Amino acid sequence: MSNLNNSTKAQLAERFRRFIDPEYVISDDETLRPYECDGLSMYCEMPMLVVLPETVEQVQEVLRICHREQVPVVARGAGTGLCAGAMPHAEGVVLSLAKFNRILEIDPLARSARVQPGVRNLAISEEAAAFGLYYGPDPSSQIACTIGGNVAENSGGVHCLKYGLTVHNILGVEMVTVEGERVQIGGEGLDSAGMDLLALMTGSEGLLGIVTEVRVKLLPTPERARVVMAGFDNVQTAGDAVGGIIAAGIIPGGLEMMDTHAIQAAEDFARAGYPRDARALLLCEVDGTAEEVQEHIETVETLFAQLGATSVRTSHDEAERALLWKGRKSAFPAVGRISPDYYCMDGTIPRGKLAQVLTEMDRMAERVGLRVANVFHAGDGNLHPLILFDANVPGEFEKTEELGGKILELCVEVGGCITGEHGVGVEKLRQMPVQFSDQELRQFNAIKDAFDPQGTLNPGKGVPTLRRCQEYRSIEANPEAVGA
Amino acid sequence: MSDISQQLREQILQARAGATKLDIRGGASKRFMGREPQGEALEVGRHRGIVSYEPVELVLTARAGTPLEEIVAALDEQGQMLSFEPPCFGGNATLGGTLACNQSGPGRPWGGSVRDQVLGIRLINGLGEELRFGGQVMKNVAGYDVSRLQAGAMGTLGLITEVSLKVLPKPGETLTLVTETSMAEAVRLMNERAGQPKPLSAACWHDGRLYLRLSGARSAVDATVRQWGGELLENDVAFWRELRDQRLGFFDGDAPLWRFSLRSSAEPLPLEGDWLIDWGGAQRWYRGDADRARLDALAAEAGGQVSLFRGGDRSGEVMPAQAPALRLIQQRLKRAFDPDGLFNPGRLYSWM
Numbered sequence A: 001m002s003n004l005n006n007s008t009k010a011q012l013a014e015r016f017r018r019f020i021d022p023e024y025v026i027s028d029d030e031t032l033r034p035y036e037c038d039g040l041s042m043y044c045e046m047p048m049l050v051v052l053p054e055t056v057e058q059v060q061e062v063l064r065i066c067h068r069e070q071v072p073v074v075a076r077g078a079g080t081g082l083c084a085g086a087m088p089h090a091e092g093v094v095l096s097l098a099k100f101n102r103i104l105e106i107d108p109l110a111r112s113a114r115v116q117p118g119v120r121n122l123a124i125s126e127e128a129a130a131f132g133l134y135y136g137p138d139p140s141s142q143i144a145c146t147i148g149g150n151v152a153e154n155s156g157g158v159h160c161l162k163y164g165l166t167v168h169n170i171l172g173v174e175m176v177t178v179e180g181e182r183v184q185i186g187g188e189g190l191d192s193a194g195m196d197l198l199a200l201m202t203g204s205e206g207l208l209g210i211v212t213e214v215r216v217k218l219l220p221t222p223e224r225a226r227v228v229m230a231g232f233d234n235v236q237t238a239g240d241a242v243g244g245i246i247a248a249g250i251i252p253g254g255l256e257m258m259d260t261h262a263i264q265a266a267e268d269f270a271r272a273g274y275p276r277d278a279r280a281l282l283l284c285e286v287d288g289t290a291e292e293v294q295e296h297i298e299t300v301e302t303l304f305a306q307l308g309a310t311s312v313r314t315s316h317d318e319a320e321r322a323l324l325w326k327g328r329k330s331a332f333p334a335v336g337r338i339s340p341d342y343y344c345m346d347g348t349i350p351r352g353k354l355a356q357v358l359t360e361m362d363r364m365a366e367r368v369g370l371r372v373a374n375v376f377h378a379g380d381g382n383l384h385p386l387i388l389f390d391a392n393v394p395g396e397f398e399k400t401e402e403l404g405g406k407i408l409e410l411c412v413e414v415g416g417c418i419t420g421e422h423g424v425g426v427e428k429l430r431q432m433p434v435q436f437s438d439q440e441l442r443q444f445n446a447i448k449d450a451f452d453p454q455g456t457l458n459p460g461k462g463v464p465t466l467r468r469c470q471e472y473r474s475i476e477a478n479p480e481a482v483g484a
Numbered sequence B: 001m002s003d004i005s006q007q008l009r010e011q012i013l014q015a016r017a018g019a020t021k022l023d024i025r026g027g028a029s030k031r032f033m034g035r036e037p038q039g040e041a042l043e044v045g046r047h048r049g050i051v052s053y054e055p056v057e058l059v060l061t062a063r064a065g066t067p068l069e070e071i072v073a074a075l076d077e078q079g080q081m082l083s084f085e086p087p088c089f090g091g092n093a094t095l096g097g098t099l100a101c102n103q104s105g106p107g108r109p110w111g112g113s114v115r116d117q118v119l120g121i122r123l124i125n126g127l128g129e130e131l132r133f134g135g136q137v138m139k140n141v142a143g144y145d146v147s148r149l150q151a152g153a154m155g156t157l158g159l160i161t162e163v164s165l166k167v168l169p170k171p172g173e174t175l176t177l178v179t180e181t182s183m184a185e186a187v188r189l190m191n192e193r194a195g196q197p198k199p200l201s202a203a204c205w206h207d208g209r210l211y212l213r214l215s216g217a218r219s220a221v222d223a224t225v226r227q228w229g230g231e232l233l234e235n236d237v238a239f240w241r242e243l244r245d246q247r248l249g250f251f252d253g254d255a256p257l258w259r260f261s262l263r264s265s266a267e268p269l270p271l272e273g274d275w276l277i278d279w280g281g282a283q284r285w286y287r288g289d290a291d292r293a294r295l296d297a298l299a300a301e302a303g304g305q306v307s308l309f310r311g312g313d314r315s316g317e318v319m320p321a322q323a324p325a326l327r328l329i330q331q332r333l334k335r336a337f338d339p340d341g342l343f344n345p346g347r348l349y350s351w352m
């Protein structure tokens, strides 16, 4: 860092300490270190400063100062994001919402809760349980990730085919603009007049404003839930079976698929009784009233058998249900045991293309000598290919990244998209021009300008500048030219 | 069935060159909504037809001018439906207008709104650029959610030319329970019951009667009917359709129709007049002349807002006032999409 920057840093820290508890203005390298990346740790950058304000007024003041001084601001929740969206900016301030961890109000009759952005996703459901309610979206990271991060990424979870993503489960947010102004978007009703700014904010990756409060919807906890596990000896049959369930008019609470690598890793890890020899495994959870679950479970079991399952097993009690899910839920750490490192991708495809995409993906991986394990939100077509690699082998991460990029491009080719729930961040900037035209990207940039004309909110994330797109495109067209 | 998007784009480019303003019209079923329309007609009604429909993928894509009835009929053949039950307003409502005006029917609190079910759109912006956002898959978080941003924008950001939607299977059974009760008691009951894990799919109160619709697996619906009690409503499909399309007697006549969007559990508002409560309490219709400032204050207290949905003076503002910062953001967004202010000038707000 240059001397000039050092003096900016000291001055800025000094100014923040005038209104934020000095302990919560972090400027020394050792304490800054834990903030250098989010869940995608291959991308890191040391921030200039980290601040942990405790009131919305402090957030406003931080933003006002940074706006005036044109200092980049990167919001941060729990840092579990998987696209380097919360990766710091070297000349910027990380604005952590960690101190905003209170549930402000639960309204059991209206079925909503008003919470601060740093509240953990799972904490909302835990608190609402006393009223027989819960918060729908359940990302696998729900023990740790924050609702503010969920809003910024429009996070989903295992149950989003039936219960929706974050955008379907929030009623309003309070946001602080880049200029430091506090605004209320949405309210307690189901809609408000004018453009749907709430939808625009959801999934905007901290590029449009800082979320300082969220009103979430709460749902009644289903009376019953049971899960049917089915093994298949080929992926196509399993994919067709997913279509079969939906064609029968059933929208399962969750419908997940795993491939051979994932099944074996998960079974070794969780001992859930998964059929180790299966090529594909489906977990289909049906929830609702006791009667409905009974009716639908019978249909699902019959369908799976008819549609070529080689084994079918249904949970009979909560313990068994938890066990069957345990393998799926621990799939990531389980894969972590069969490979020194793994890289999690997040494309979405039309479900009908599943077998084609998996086959092509295997072929691509084989060509570069890597393995891919797949866990898949099969109900809504969201793939999570886990590319197995070893970061200690020189060049292997680069190879992995390149394969990852190719997989996302494949998703776009078959009519899907480059990210279903993890966001673009820094990681997928390169694939944005694959999914969008220059005109579309220009429109995105114009939206950004409408909120943040100086471009200081989370710069370098989410939407590439057109100049960068041209570079990417010319590299794609002429790979030799870069000498890589 | 035709694709006239090039023609529409031409007209937009010409309007831009000639500084003409454009008044976007689909089926002209919602001319009464918003402020008085102005400008040269941009007719999107002939840009129609279902482009693709994959029942197993739960995705349907249609051109913006496609009548809802055509879509509903195609879904019906496959045992599927639009879960947001959009109003057809006399049969002419189109898909594009439904999204632009964010119109959803009685099932909205449970089946989601049109904005909830939208997966992607094609849009021509004020520069005449044809853009595609979102997609035909269930989940897509690449780029900003421009598709859902359109809901409620009333065409002010551009011409929506195509919409992809998530569709859902129809429930196995639907029954409606009716009980006689007061408005206050109905609001309480609607909310309490919505808090139970039962297959509730619509809840409405009018004229001393509470209507609760149950939809789902037959066994679940039957069990809930036994548990909750009440009279079964005959011909309930017609009742919900008439409510959806605003053809119940309540909606007759010229008196201004106010729409409150509120916290579902809000106590009845202290306003004399005729009320109809829908969406389990979250959407309330009120007939009568009233002092706007008073209505605004009451709506705010109940966690929401009020708009003049139909009738009354449509040269003034009909939508609730926007906070200054939100107004500024929306004006800037308008410029970002439509720098020359071609589309539907003044339809949403006088300042847009």
Ligand SMILES: Cc1cc2nc3c(=O)[nH]c(=O)nc-3n(C[C@H](O)[C@H](O)[C@H](O)COP(=O)(O)OP(=O)(O)OC[C@H]3O[C@@H](n4cnc5c(N)ncnc54)[C@H](O)[C@@H]3O)c2cc1C
Binding pocket: A038, A039, A074, A075, A076, A077, A078, A079, A080, A081, A082, A084, A085, A086, A097, A117, A138, A139, A140, A141, A144, A145, A146, A147, A148, A149, A150, A151, A152, A153, A154, A155, A156, A157, A158, A205, A206, A207, A209, A210, A211, A212, A332, A421, A422, A458
């Ligand atoms: C093991 C594991 C499993 C996961 N499973 C899932 C899953 O099933 N589904 C899923 O969708 N995701 C999943 N994720 C990804 C991640 O947990 C989500 O993206 C989550 O929403 C991030 O929340 P966070 O609080 O950690 O946000 P962070 O990582 O801190 O930030 C994420 C982004 O949000 C912005 N941001 C944070 N707070 C605010 C705020 N208050 N205002 C404005 N912007 C803000 C940041 O700038 C950044 O761009 C998983 C991650 C891990 C590590």
